[in-house]
Amino acid sequence: MTARPWDSCETWPRDKIREHQRVAMRDQLERVYARSAYYRRVWDALGFSPGDVGDLDDLAALPITTKRDYQTALTHDPPWGSALALAPEQVRRVHFSSGTTAAPTPVCWSAYDLDRWADLYARGAHSQGVHDGDVYQCLFSYAWFVGGLGVTSAYTRLGATVIPGGSADTQRQIDTLFHYGTTAVGGTPSFLLHLAETAAEAGRPLHESRVRTVMTGGEPGGQLAGTRARLEHEWGARVYDGYGSLEFQPIAWECAEQAGAHLAEDFLYAEVLDPDTHRPVPDGTAGVLVLTHLDKRACPLVRWWTGDIVVRDSRPCPCSRTHARLVGGVRGRTDDMLVVRGVNLFPSAVEDIVRRTPGATGEFRIVVDPDVTDPETGYLTGIKLRVEALPETHRRLRGELAAAIRAELTVRALVEPLHPGELPRTTHKARRVVRTP
Structure with missing residues (x-):
């Protein structure tokens, strides 16, 4: 009411x-x-x-x-x-x-x-x-x-x-x-x-x-x-x-x-x-x-x-x-935005897909590393997504999430399923994007 x-x-x-x-x-x-x-x-x-x-x-x-x-x-x-x-x-x-x-x-x-x-x-x-x-x-x-x-x-x-x-x-x-x-x-x-x-x-x-x-x-x-x-x-x-x-x-x-x-x-x-x-x-x-x-x-x-x-x-x-x-609400932040082959991508869009995927705990990290970066230009060619999920869903979830991200966000995703509890928890603001050399 x-x-x-x-x-x-x-x-x-x-x-x-x-x-x-x-x-x-x-x-x-x-x-x-x-x-x-x-x-x-x-x-x-x-x-x-x-x-x-x-x-x-x-x-x-x-x-x-x-x-x-x-x-x-x-x-x-x-x-x-x-x-x-x-x-x-x-x-x-x-x-x-x-x-x-x-x-x-x-x-x-x-x-x-x-x-x-x-x-x-x-x-x-x-x-x-x-x-x-x-x-x-x-x-x-x-x-x-x-x-x-x-x-x-x-x-x-x-x-x-x-x-x-x-x-x-x-x-x-x-x-x-x-x-x-x-x-x-x-x-x-x-x-x-x-x-x-x-x-x-x-x-x-x-x-x-x-x-x-x-x-x-x-x-x-x-x-x-x-x-x-x-x-x-x-x-x-x-x-x-x-x-x-x-x-x-x-x-x-x-x-x-x-x-x-x-x-x-x-x-x-x-x-x-x-x-x-x-x-x-x-x-x-x-x-x-x-x-x-x-x-x-x-x-x-x-x-x-x-x-x-x-x-x-x-x-x-x-x-x-x-x-x-x-x-x-807030769709994303300009300083959090990733550009993947010309597509503007916000972590919140990835979060929405992860949260509604059966078997996933909801915890995830977007990893930016050489596996998804063009070595000559430095531009992103996709994203790497580490996501916690129940062990019995790993095989299904790998393909399902990658397909959903491709269909809805038009970017390539390398999905790495993890066991529940492998990603650190936060009591404050979650850090969703991690950049590694």
């Missing part, structure tokens, strides 16, 4: 949404110019004044902001950086990137930002049918990561009983889930499937628990048909996708209709751009999501390049909400 909107803005007509965004954008650009040294320096160099933006389409005159730009701003005024748009003593929380490819990147929130964040996430959970009386077990990490505390605040605001479990102690999570009657959980698809696998091996399948609502996030997969079907089968619950990032929290979430993640269009302005030309693409066409905060105070971002490939649908949802949706 579709829940009534948490906020009246969720059912505004499209013209009212756009007018709200126009007015909020004008105020936000004035605020950013006055308080963010980084943006003031960039815009002054362009001869730009916030008053130059009379309509939302005028925003295209401003440059894209990338992660590298943000990291550069950190070096100008350490430790918080010149992108900070308020006094450091007004910062109430800081979360960091993982630091796997560079020094951990801090992103700040004010008291206003934290309140807004909690309310937006509560809106998403409410649209999925979570309410007071539910017992919510958070399976997102709390150590440095942005996810855990955000959803904890949201479900608390909803009136749920919150168990901040985190993404470790697998057996204790399972024990807690059954003993305290958890009815809603949230976590990465990888960790949720790991829990289900562990519980089933112990003779305590999670579909026998009281959990009825699962919200995924942190990595693609929640809206992939194969991954969703596997999660719903293992947990015996409805699975919804939530979408956010460290720098831009939150972005979108699915409602009970599971018809695409609703953008928080009263909080952000979204553009979907061609990855090469940076020109807008029409609804229904894949492009890179570029976002602008409409009212964030601490670290506001203007034309933030998410790097995420999405497809937008601005038509009203069957649930009656009018905020545009990202159909199919």
